[in-house]
Amino acid sequence: MNRRAALALPVVALPAQAQPNLAPLRQQARAFGRAFGAAIRSEILAQDADYARLFATEAEILVPEWEGKWEALQPTEGTFDLAPLRSIITAAHGHHQRVRGHALVWHNAMPEWLPRRLADGASAARAALETHFNTILPATRQAIRDWDVINEPIANAPGADNPQAGPNPLRESPWFRALGPDYIEHALRLARSLDPTLRLTLNEYGIEEATPDAEIKRNRLLALLRRLLDRGTPLDALGIQAHLQLRRPFDAQHFGRFLAEIRSMGLAIIITELDVREADQLPPDITARDNAVAQRVREFCSTATQAGCRTIITWGLTDRHSWLTQDRDVARRDNIPTRGLPFDTELRRKPMWHALAGVLSG
Numbered sequence: 633m634n635r636r637a638a639l640a641l642p643v644v645a646l647p648a649q650a651q652p653n654l655a656p657l658r659q660q661a662r663a664f665g666r667a668f669g670a671a672i673r674s675e676i677l678a679q680d681a682d683y684a685r686l687f688a689t690e691a692e693i694l695v696p697e698w699e700g701k702w703e704a705l706q707p708t709e710g711t712f713d714l715a716p717l718r719s720i721i722t723a724a725h726g727h728h729q730r731v732r733g734h735a736l737v738w739h740n741a742m743p744e745w746l747p748r749r750l751a752d753g754a755s756a757a758r759a760a761l762e763t764h765f766n767t768i769l770p771a772t773r774q775a776i777r778d779w780d781v782i783n784e785p786i787a788n789a790p791g792a793d794n795p796q797a798g799p800n801p802l803r804e805s806p807w808f809r810a811l812g813p814d815y816i817e818h819a820l821r822l823a824r825s826l827d828p829t830l831r832l833t834l835n836e837y838g839i840e841e842a843t844p845d846a847e848i849k850r851n852r853l854l855a856l857l858r859r860l861l862d863r864g865t866p867l868d869a870l871g872i873q874a875h876l877q878l879r880r881p882f883d884a885q886h887f888g889r890f891l892a893e894i895r896s897m898g899l900a901i902i903i904t905e906l907d908v909r910e911a912d913q914l915p916p917d918i919t920a921r922d923n924a925v926a927q928r929v930r931e932f933c934s935t936a937t938q939a940g941c942r943t944i945i946t947w948g949l950t951d952r953h954s955w956l957t958q959d960r961d962v963a964r965r966d967n968i969p970t971r972g973l974p975f976d977t978e979l980r981r982k983p984m985w986h987a988l989a990g991v992l993s994g
């Protein structure tokens with residue numbers, strides 16, 4: 633085939649293996665003033681050298697998938713264990729990476745003793761919060777300059793998906809029950825007072841797609857953020873988890889307007905936990921499946937970067953170790969492993985990787 637004929641061929645994505653020379657996402661993002669990161673698990677880091685190498689090469693930011701949660705940090709009351717978190721910090725330093733903290737106030741991954749303590753009432757809850765913050769923030773101050781201080785504070789919309797949901801726009805978590813709606817402001821002020829230059833992030837899910845439930849959640853979140861900022865509460869960024877689902881529609885314009893509203897409040901936007909759950913009815917082959925995932929990632933992430941988001945973090949890097957295949961609540965009912973991350977189980981770049989590369993360097 634002559635050159636002219638070759639050029640006239642339609643543009644098709646080469647398989648990842650055929651493009652070994654493309655720079656890692658970390659470098660591509662950096663060249664455009666952006667950052668790419670991924671959630672990592674310390675026990676796998678210690679056991680799987682290929683996994684460790686992949687994170688060292690591709691990620692600028694590491695997020696502990698479990699090691700920054702209460703269950704990990706304070707398994708028994710008053711006894712702290714920062715060893716797993718430190719192992720991630722050490723790995724990050726070895727490769728000139730940053731670490732994001734996740735998560736200081738959340739209703740999940742609570743050690744067994746904590747809900748009991750919170751049920752003792754407001755002053756016990758305040759004391760538990762203070763002890764935890766007073767220990768963790770100074771101890772991680774050198775390494776972690778951005779924490780999810782508040783994780784998932786908004787209640788899901790009442791409806792078919794969630795018949796139990798009440799009218800309260802805030803999730804009735806053990807923190808909410810102990811301290812009322814002000815637990816959020818209290819935690820943010822405490823974090824600011826302990827570390828005045830720490831970036832304070834509020835992180836939420838279920839606010840990305842074009843469904844009535846997501847619209848209700850977005851509106852609840854906007855109302856919460858307005859109220860916090862009106863009261864002078866310290867808050868720097870909104871984390872958008874972005875556990876996307878192909879069974880739900882996405883509307884770039886609508887989501888873009890929501891992001892613009894967030895930005896107009898003076899908040900930064902971070903994509904904190906990106907991954908993709910595939911459709912219930914899968915396309916016929918792996919290529920078509922991977923292209924569908926990549927297409928959604930391209931649409932979603934380009935909407936975010938156009939709105940000024942500079943940081944994209946995926947919830948894991950490889951389908952080899954992903955909560956999408958390992959966690960019963962989010963795994964597929966047909967037991968087919970979800971292909972929702974940028975690398976496959978053999979650590980090969982997938983179309984999702986190329987979609988991220990395109991957006992981060994676009």
Ligand code: XIL
Nearest residue numbers: 697698735783837873905947955959
């Ligand atoms: C998930 C972890 O990935 C799982 O391994 C664990 O079983 C449950 O938590 N939102 C969050 C994350 O903020 O902390 C969650 O991580 C995924 C949803």
